Amino acid sequence: MKSxxxxxxxxxxxxxxxxxxxxxxxxxxxxxxxxAPTKHRRLPNPGGFLGFILVFFWLVMAVIGPMIAxxxxxxxxxxxxxGPISSQYPLGTDYLGRDILSxxxxxxxxxxxxxxxxxxxxxxxxxxxxxxxxxxxxWIDALISRVQDAMIAIPNKIxxxxxxASFGSSVPLLIVMAAIAYMPGCYRIARALAVNVMTMDYxxxxxxxxxxLAYIIFIEVLPNMLRPVLTDFGLRFVYVVLLLSAMSxxxxxxxPPDADWGSLVRENIQGLGIGAPAVLAPAVxxxxxTMGVNLLIDSLGGRAKR
Amino acid sequence: MNEIVKVSGLRVAARxxxxxxxxxxxxxxxxLKQGEVLALIGESGSGKTTIALSLMGYARSGCRIVGGxxxxxxxxxxxxxxxxxxxxxxxxxxxxxxSAAAAFNPSKRIMDQVIESAMIHGTASRQQAQAxxxxxxxxxxxxxxxNIGARYPHQVSGGQLQRLMxxxxxxxxxxxxxxxxxxxxxxxxxxxxxxxxxxxVVRERxxxxxxxxxxxAVVAQMADRIVVLRDGQIQENSPTEQLLAAPAHPYTRRLLxxxxxxxxxxxxxxxxxxxxxxxxxxxxxxxxCYGKQVKVLHGIDLQVRRGTTVGVIGESGSGKTTxxxxxxxxxxxSAGRILLDGQPLSGTLAGRTRxxxxxxxxxxxxxxxxxxxxxxxxxxxxRPLRFYxxxxxxxxxxxxxxxxxxxxxxxxxxxxxxxxxxxGQKQRINLARALAAEPDLILCDEVTSALDTVVGAAILxxxxxxxxxxxxxxxxxxxxxxxVRAICDEVVVMYSxxxxxxxxxxxxxxxxxHPYTNLLIDSVPEMHQGWLxxxxxxxxxxxxxxxxxxxxxxxxxxxxxxxxxxxxxNTTPPPRVRLDKGNEILCHHRDIELLQLEESVPVAAAG
Numbered sequence: 001m002k003s004x005x006x007x008x009x010x011x012x013x014x015x016x017x018x019x020x021x022x023x024x025x026x027x028x029x030x031x032x033x034x035x036a037p038t039k040h041r042r043l044p045n046p047g048g049f050l051g052f053i054l055v056f057f058w059l060v061m062a063v064i065g066p067m068i069a070x071x072x073x074x075x076x077x078x079x080x081x082x083g084p085i086s087s088q089y090p091l092g093t094d095y096l097g098r099d100i101l102s103x104x105x106x107x108x109x110x111x112x113x114x115x116x117x118x119x120x121x122x123x124x125x126x127x128x129x130x131x132x133x134x135x136x137x138x139w140i141d142a143l144i145s146r147v148q149d150a151m152i153a154i155p156n157k158i159x160x161x162x163x164x165a166s167f168g169s170s171v172p173l174l175i176v177m178a179a180i181a182y183m184p185g186c187y188r189i190a191r192a193l194a195v196n197v198m199t200m201d202y203x204x205x206x207x208x209x210x211x212x213l214a215y216i217i218f219i220e221v222l223p224n225m226l227r228p229v230l231t232d233f234g235l236r237f238v239y240v241v242l243l244l245s246a247m248s249x250x251x252x253x254x255x256p257p258d259a260d261w262g263s264l265v266r267e268n269i270q271g272l273g274i275g276a277p278a279v280l281a282p283a284v285x286x287x288x289x290t291m292g293v294n295l296l297i298d299s300l301g302g303r304a305k306r
Numbered sequence: 307m308n309e310i311v312k313v314s315g316l317r318v319a320a321r322x323x324x325x326x327x328x329x330x331x332x333x334x335x336x337x338l339k340q341g342e343v344l345a346l347i348g349e350s351g352s353g354k355t356t357i358a359l360s361l362m363g364y365a366r367s368g369c370r371i372v373g374g375x376x377x378x379x380x381x382x383x384x385x386x387x388x389x390x391x392x393x394x395x396x397x398x399x400x401x402x403x404x405s406a407a408a409a410f411n412p413s414k415r416i417m418d419q420v421i422e423s424a425m426i427h428g429t430a431s432r433q434q435a436q437a438x439x440x441x442x443x444x445x446x447x448x449x450x451x452x453n454i455g456a457r458y459p460h461q462v463s464g465g466q467l468q469r470l471m472x473x474x475x476x477x478x479x480x481x482x483x484x485x486x487x488x489x490x491x492x493x494x495x496x497x498x499x500x501x502x503x504x505x506x507v508v509r510e511r512x513x514x515x516x517x518x519x520x521x522x523a524v525v526a527q528m529a530d531r532i533v534v535l536r537d538g539q540i541q542e543n544s545p546t547e548q549l550l551a552a553p554a555h556p557y558t559r560r561l562l563x564x565x566x567x568x569x570x571x572x573x574x575x576x577x578x579x580x581x582x583x584x585x586x587x588x589x590x591x592x593x594x595c596y597g598k599q600v601k602v603l604h605g606i607d608l609q610v611r612r613g614t615t616v617g618v619i620g621e622s623g624s625g626k627t628t629x630x631x632x633x634x635x636x637x638x639x640s641a642g643r644i645l646l647d648g649q650p651l652s653g654t655l656a657g658r659t660r661x662x663x664x665x666x667x668x669x670x671x672x673x674x675x676x677x678x679x680x681x682x683x684x685x686x687x688x689r690p691l692r693f694y695x696x697x698x699x700x701x702x703x704x705x706x707x708x709x710x711x712x713x714x715x716x717x718x719x720x721x722x723x724x725x726x727x728x729x730g731q732k733q734r735i736n737l738a739r740a741l742a743a744e745p746d747l748i749l750c751d752e753v754t755s756a757l758d759t760v761v762g763a764a765i766l767x768x769x770x771x772x773x774x775x776x777x778x779x780x781x782x783x784x785x786x787x788x789x790v791r792a793i794c795d796e797v798v799v800m801y802s803x804x805x806x807x808x809x810x811x812x813x814x815x816x817x818x819x820h821p822y823t824n825l826l827i828d829s830v831p832e833m834h835q836g837w838l839x840x841x842x843x844x845x846x847x848x849x850x851x852x853x854x855x856x857x858x859x860x861x862x863x864x865x866x867x868x869x870x871x872x873x874x875x876n877t878t879p880p881p882r883v884r885l886d887k888g889n890e891i892l893c894h895h896r897d898i899e900l901l902q903l904e905e906s907v908p909v910a911a912a913g
Contacts, residue, residue, distance in 0.1 A: 101552070136731045155420040200675050200678075201672060201675040201676040202675065202676055202677055202678040204636060204668075204670070205668065205670065205676055205739070206634065206654055207636070207692060208636060208655070208663065208666075208667075208668045208691075208741075209663055209693060210655070210658065210659075210660050210663035210664075210693075211693070220678055223678075223680035223681075224679065225679055
């Protein structure tokens with residue numbers, strides 16, 4: 001089936017070419033009656049599949065990772081620091097001789113959990129505000145939009161630094177901080193989408209039926225903007241992971257002795273010079289997670305075209 | 307060589323999502339002689355545009371030409387390489403699209419765009435091309451032909467743009483011109499000007515043309531030969547005269563029958579006007595402003611009695627949709643009152659009760675956008691049932707099935723989404739949703755104008771049946787005076803936000819009319835050849851008048867009126883006059899003067 005599509009795709013390009021005409025006709029005549037009325041069946045695209053595998057893997061690790069970790073997370077189990085990959089320490093040891101694999105697995109719930117919660121919070125509040133603003137219009141829209149604009153003007157990292165400096169670093173604070181930092185972006189996108197959907201006649205029809213605001217925004221409008229919002233969710237998740245990693249790298253994220261992946265990179269940064277796996281492993285983990293989410297989201301967007 | 311275009315065995319296929327080709331044009335053959343105009347006519351989806359585009363060796367994305375040949379002169383278009391096709395297009399074969407507004411680049415001057423293809427193909431120098439363009443502008447009866455090229459597309463009207471597009475197509479003296487529904491998006495009064503200009507140019511230059519349209523009456527004016535298409539197959543191919551007089555194919559006969567919607571509802575029981583009965587809807591002196599200055603509606607009085615249909619007609623921009631939206635509460639009036647059964651309706655949605663919402667339902671013009679694509683048909687119909695009548699579960703499902711039956715759709719459709727239905731089916735669902743509320747008044751905004759003739763006629767018949775069964779009233783908004791005359795008990799003619807004429811349906815069969823109504827009626831193409839030459843509409847030159855003194859309240863039709871009176875029309879607001887036949891018009895003229903209008907229009911500008 002797959003090769004069939006590819007083949008026909010290349011023939012499609014040669015529409016006006018004379019030489020391919022006869023072969024094309026034969027192919028068309030034979031295949032149309034056989035396969036014409038088949039039901040929708042899409043083949044998974046390889047990028048999306050890879051993304052799904054990666055995301056699924058990391059989600060599972062976030063849940064069971066701490067349980068399957070081979071060593072104690074903070075135990076100084078090895079004598080050698082920046083130890084190489086070995087059967088006992090599959091990803092080497094860190095600057096204190098702790099097992100990197102165990103630390104990575106224990107870090108997964110922090111990195112993924114915090115990012116997931118923060119992104120969900122950011123997207124939900126942004127989308128709801130965006131819908132309310134688009135549906136209400138007038139001064140409500142103006143008020144919400146200007147407040148969000150003011151927030152968007154503050155650089156994320158600066159904002160995060162100020163928050164941590166003022167309140168000290170803790171997991172709930174990191175979640176709230178990341179959510180606030182990324183909400184205006186969600187709001188902007190959601191409002192832009194909602195304003196477009198709002199002008200559709202079916203929304204007007206709901207209004208002339210006398211429907212309330214909640215029905216209009218959640219039943220009529222939201223389903224029609226869900227796909228782009230989900231795509232945005234994926235992108236923002238990646239940004240939040242990177243922001244948290246950057247915060248941890250600066251020593252302002254998850255505090256020792258706990259460590260998320262960003263902290264792992266920072267702790268072991270001296271190992272970079274000697275090519276230690278201790279610094280590469282968490283960096284690769286961040287990279288695969290973010291790429292996996294991106295690939296998955298892209299494939300969802302592609303399927304939207306029906 | 308006499309035959310300039312010869313199409314044989316043309317087949318085009320479209321690719322579905324599953325990567326399977328579905329044939330949409332199956333082996334079409336026709337030919338055109340030098341100087342002949344051939345019309346391709348059919349419903350949407352009949353393949354008429356696909357065939358027209360394949361004359362340029364082009365297939366829309368997702369489609370491809372899979373067989374047959376298209377010869378233009380002695381070239382087989384389908385055998386050409388992309389580079390050769392680029393040379394052919396715009397030079398030997400030119401294309402005039404449906405929407406000129408979308409085809410012009412708003413950031414470039416008109417002249418540059420008109421002569422662009424001559425420049426690209428190097429058929430003339432810039433000076434020659436510009437001189438030729440001016441000549442074409444004059445031939446197309448464009449105002450100020452010397453200077454119109456210096457303007458930008460937004461500075462000219464829609465009808466003028468369409469003619470400018472014809473100039474653009476003709477600048478290279480193409481062997482074949484393809485006109486794809488060039489007047490469909492225009493008002494009838496504009497359409498007639500454009501058709502006249504096209505016809506004159508085509509005749510003078512002996513242009514060979516393919517005219518794509520769904521409107522048989524328009525085609526009858528333009529074409530020498532008509533090809534009737536259905537589902538990508540030719541149903542009939544005969545000379546225009548023969549096709550109109552004696553259609554050979556049953557489908558052609560159905561098409562001809564559908565062009566006259568009158569027969570469908572003539573039988574509808576005329577409700578006797580009972581004087582003491584309170585009108586269902588009463589609009590008193592309604593005024594709607596956008597911003598502070600721009601009045602889009604003023605001085606509108608209207609009554610809709612129970613079980614009757616009131617038609618509102620006018621060209622685009624006349625405020626007819628705004629009127630319906632004001633009644634529905636979507637647009638807040640700046641003055642005047644709207645009464646439902648004597649009870650005042652609030653001007654805004656927020657001020658209305660659920661019961662008032664239920665009693666007035668709005669049916670949108672475009673069923674594609676009026677139904678939420680994410681909801682199933684059952685969801686769409688069930689919502690008003692639950693919302694207004696609190697229906698749930700089994701009763702609700704039964705009622706949905708009843709409603710589907712009422713609009714003559716199978717109950718099996720309930721689980722589908724709007725995207726899986728045809729345009730006519732969607733419009734029926736749209737109507738069923740309004741009926742679900744069990745309303746007293748349904749506001750119909752151009753409900754058939756997005757539909758094919760045959761489908762539209764079926765919808766109108768359904769509406770007439772429903773009115774008889776359910777005793778609902780309609781406020782029927784339309785730009786098509788034939789439809790309005792066929793199904794409405796009372797007709798309101800609007801122009802530029804004002805009500806210029808109002809009367810019973812029967813009074814719209816013979817003059818006297820308001821001068822604007824007169825223009826509107828005369829502009830509707832009639833189904834016989836030579837109508838375009840005979841009709842008086844849009845020919846007369848309005849008498850010269852002085853500068854209008856005080857713009858407040860004077861006749862809105864002044865600028866286009868063929869019988870305006872200097873010193874009266876441009877200075878004094880027109881009175882509301884009652885004609886002998888009972889119609890109320892907004893004009894300085896009386897019966898006799900308006901009767902003479904028929905004959906007295908100067909035909910000087912005919913040539």
